[in-house]
Amino acid sequence: MTVAPVRKHYGKALAQSFQAAKLENVFVEMPNGERYKTLSTIEELGRRLVKAGADRGATLVTLGGGVVGDVGGFLASIYMRGIDFIQIPTTFLAQIDSSVGGKTGVNLTLGKNLLGTFKQPSLVLIDPDLANLFPDVEAVNRALRVIAGAALSATASKRRRTR
Ligand SMILES: NC(=O)c1ccc[n+]([C@@H]2O[C@H](COP(=O)([O-])OP(=O)(O)OC[C@H]3O[C@@H](n4cnc5c(N)ncnc54)[C@H](O)[C@@H]3O)[C@@H](O)[C@H]2O)c1
Numbered sequence: 041m042t043v044a045p046v047r048k049h050y051g052k053a054l055a056q057s058f059q060a061a062k063l064e065n066v067f068v069e070m071p072n073g074e075r076y077k078t079l080s081t082i083e084e085l086g087r088r089l090v091k092a093g094a095d096r097g098a099t100l101v102t103l104g105g106g107v108v109g110d111v112g113g114f115l116a117s118i119y120m121r122g123i124d125f126i127q128i129p130t131t132f133l134a135q136i137d138s139s140v141g142g143k144t145g146v147n148l149t150l151g152k153n154l155l156g157t158f159k160q161p162s163l164v165l166i167d168p169d170l171a172n173l174f175p176d177v178e179a180v181n182r183a184l185r186v187i188a189g190a191a192l193s194a195t196a197s198k199r200r201r202t203r
Contacts (some may be wrong), residue, residue, distance in 0.1 A: 043110045082114060090141075095120070108134075109127050117144060132171045
């Protein structure tokens with residue numbers, strides 16, 4: 041499961057890897073972007089998996105950023121009451137944060153990640169080179185994560201000092 045911009049760059053290589061390993065595979069795309077992190081996307085993807093013949097023995101592989109990982113993990117946790125799930129995170133944020141810990145979810149109009157599950161992937165494949173498609177976007181992403189991490193750790197140590 042992926043989004044069109046990521047599939048365009050990495051879909052062929054992944055499909056070739058599946059073929060080389062003699063693993064039957066079908067690509068399922070969700071629309072790109074946070075605003076599609078919804079239950080209706082989950083429902084549509086579920087329908088496509090059924091039509092593609094995915095049964096309880098299928099493994100859902102997510103190839104993309106945090107949105108694809110969160111939506112795919114949620115779908116894997118409920119599709120046919122749960123199927124295996126592998127994450128291939130392709131953004132820096134997804135590699136250092138969202139692919140770790142098994143949190144999945146979708147948004148409601150009332151807030152982010154209000155519906156979700158815990159679903160540990162059976163494997164997380166991280167290749168730092170994958171996150172370099174759009175260096176400008178990724179540079180901002182990285183800088184923001186570093187600032188957020190520094191701010192959180194400063195707050196935590198201030199709390200420890202004032203206890
Ligand atoms: N589950 C968790 O523990 C957890 C933790 C942190 C964040 N999140 C979630 O992660 C989401 C944000 O993740 P994100 O920032 O990866 O967003 P995203 O998945 O929307 O990706 C951002 C953009 O980058 C594009 N992209 C994908 N791969 C790329 C690459 N290799 N190079 C450049 N661009 C690429 C995407 O197509 C998209 O347009 C949010 O929904 C957030 O709630 C989840």
